[in-house]
Amino acid sequence: xxxxxxxxxxxxxxxxxxxxxxxxxxxxxxxxxxxxxxxxxxxxxxxxxxxxxxxxxxxxxxxxxxxxxxxxxxxxxxxxxxxxxxxxxxxxxxxxxxxxxxxxxxxxxxxxxxxxxxxxxxxxxxxxxxxxxxxxxxxxxxxxxxxxxxxxxxxxxxxxxxxxxxxxxxxxxxxxxxxxxxxxxxxxxxxxxxxxxxxxxxxxxxxxxxxxxxxxxxxxxxxxxxxxxxxxxxxxxxxxxxxxxxxxxxxxxxxxxxxxx
Numbered sequence: 001x002x003x004x005x006x007x008x009x010x011x012x013x014x015x016x017x018x019x020x021x022x023x024x025x026x027x028x029x030x031x032x033x034x035x036x037x038x039x040x041x042x043x044x045x046x047x048x049x050x051x052x053x054x055x056x057x058x059x060x061x062x063x064x065x066x067x068x069x070x071x072x073x074x075x076x077x078x079x080x081x082x083x084x085x086x087x088x089x090x091x092x093x094x095x096x097x098x099x100x101x102x103x104x105x106x107x108x109x110x111x112x113x114x115x116x117x118x119x120x121x122x123x124x125x126x127x128x129x130x131x132x133x134x135x136x137x138x139x140x141x142x143x144x145x146x147x148x149x150x151x152x153x154x155x156x157x158x159x160x161x162x163x164x165x166x167x168x169x170x171x172x173x174x175x176x177x178x179x180x181x182x183x184x185x186x187x188x189x190x191x192x193x194x195x196x197x198x199x200x201x202x203x204x205x206x207x208x209x210x211x212x213x214x215x216x217x218x219x220x221x222x223x224x225x226x227x228x229x230x231x232x233x234x235x236x237x238x239x240x241x242x243x244x245x246x247x248x249x250x251x252x253x254x255x256x257x258x259x260x261x
Contacts, residue, residue: 005042005070007208013042015142015194016104019132019252020048022190023103026254027130031055033098036122038087038115038131039105043071043080049101050077059097061085087115095124102131104252106176107167116180125261129182132190132254136162137169139251142194146206146213149231154224162212173255182257191251198245199233 023045029035031053037046040060049058060082062068071082085091087102087109100123109115119129134140143162150157167173174187196202209218217225236246 004208004210005064005066007205007214008067008210009042009070011205011208011210011214012104013044015192015250016041016044017048018192018194019190019250020045020103021052022192023101023130023132023252023254024049024052026132026188026190027099027101027256028128029053029056029099029101033057034096035059036092036097036100036119037061038100038102038119039109040071040082041067041105043074043082045101045103046071046080046082047075047077050075050080055079059083059092061087061090088118090118090122092122094121095127096122097127098124099128099130101129104132104134106131106173107133107165112167112176113179116176120180120182120259123259125259127259128256129177129180129259130254130256131173131177132252133165133167133173134162135168135170135189135251135253136165139189139191139249141248142202142250143213145232145235145248149235150216150228153227153231157216160212160216168253170253173253174257177255177257180257181260183260185255185257187253187255189251190254191249194248194250196236196246196248199237202236202246203229203232 032055035056035058037060040062046058046060058080065084068082100119147161174185177185206217
């Protein structure tokens with residue numbers, strides 16, 4: 001589901017870059033901090049941190065070598081480095097970073113308790129761990145429209161709906177942080193508006209086979225794929241008044257906590 005860096009950029013990466021500045025502010029990153037970016041993907045968050053806080057030293061890790069290569073090829077700040085890594089088994093010494101972040105990734109990591117223990121280990125006492133995940137159930141309308149339409153045509157798709165993923169509902173991230181022993185845990189929603197210039201701008205990235213929704217589309221027959229496309233077009237353009245363009249809400253649940261001293 002996550003192998004094509006260019007496809008991911010067209011599908012979700014552009015929206016990661018939209019939410020990233022809000023998340024950087026929420027995380028309280030200060031210029032000069034050492035920052036670890038867990039699940040750095042194509043580099044959206046790391047690049048945003050480097051642009052807003054240019055003296056930060058940022059290390060991004062991701063299990064996908066293709067994503068790491070993509071991020072490395074596009075980096076503009078020498079304080080950024082990217083490497084293949086597993087959040088559940090980090091290679092860094094204890095207390096290495098002032099801030100450890102994870103944007104739109106924690107819900108895809110098996111054994112998040114183990115991952116949180118590692119994030120806490122590499123973050124210095126008094127430092128911050130911050131994470132955010134899409135509100136798949138209600139607040140990420142791009143995917144909510146998709147799965148509602150898919151299920152209407154194929155009820156068996158309900159079990160694949162990303163609303164069933166962990167950590168995507170209010171209170172779940174903060175509960176994970178408290179269970180990991182973090183102090184001063186705080187959670188809030190962050191929202192942006194996704195602007196699509198046309199229906200094709202919305203639909204075509206689903207055909208890149210990235211993420212659960214893209215994988216679902218890739219597995220459909222041509223007839224079923226066209227039926228889903230047509231249903232989505234009718235739903236999304238029903239109330240559009242701007243030559244096919246439309247906007248959708250995108251919400252994440254963001255949480256931060258402090259590593260006890």
